[in-house]
Amino acid sequence: MTRARIPRPQEVAAARRDPRLVRAVTERHDNAWRTKGVCQTVDPETFFPVPMAPADVAIELCARCPVAGACLAWALSVGDCHGVWGGTTARERRAMLVAWRTEEQPEERQFADCTSDLIVSAGELVPQSRRPVTARIPRQVERTTQPFGKDTALMTREPIRASC
Numbered sequence: 001m002t003r004a005r006i007p008r009p010q011e012v013a014a015a016r017r018d019p020r021l022v023r024a025v026t027e028r029h030d031n032a033w034r035t036k037g038v039c040q041t042v043d044p045e046t047f048f049p050v051p052m053a054p055a056d057v058a059i060e061l062c063a064r065c066p067v068a069g070a071c072l073a074w075a076l077s078v079g080d081c082h083g084v085w086g087g088t089t090a091r092e093r094r095a096m097l098v099a100w101r102t103e104e105q106p107e108e109r110q111f112a113d114c115t116s117d118l119i120v121s122a123g124e125l126v127p128q129s130r131r132p133v134t135a136r137i138p139r140q141v142e143r144t145t146q147p148f149g150k151d152t153a154l155m156t157r158e159p160i161r162a163s164c
Ligand code: SF4
Pocket: 033, 036, 037, 038, 039, 040, 047, 061, 062, 065, 066, 067, 068, 069, 071, 072, 084, 085, 086, 087, 147
């Protein structure tokens, strides 16, 4: 298990102003997004480029997707750290994830503001220094299917590093 780099406060502040995150907050209750995505007819590999490869094609597709906000909200809710979701890359979502969790669960704000190492496990931020005392049981993620048929349950069972 490698340590995650903590998003800097200015990165989190910028993420909070990001229109994609604002849209995600607004559209987060649209549970029908999976059937409306532009990616329904696109090769799933497009949204999971190999490391260091550009994700431009996927991001362009997401830019004209009518459910990009709900899609990003889902990815942030489950702590998904791989691929392109709602027009964001995994790297961009690191700071968004901190902003998302602190907005959704204000009691977690102290964790996001601390300077200790964090890990992200199924969307939960846990200070490294306080594990396992404060580590919470990872949220049970319902086995579901992403719009392009990728099984998400396996992606959320194991701890997901904020640096991925
Ligand atoms: S990944 Fe999300 S935002 Fe992008 S096209 Fe698919 S459903 Fe739309």
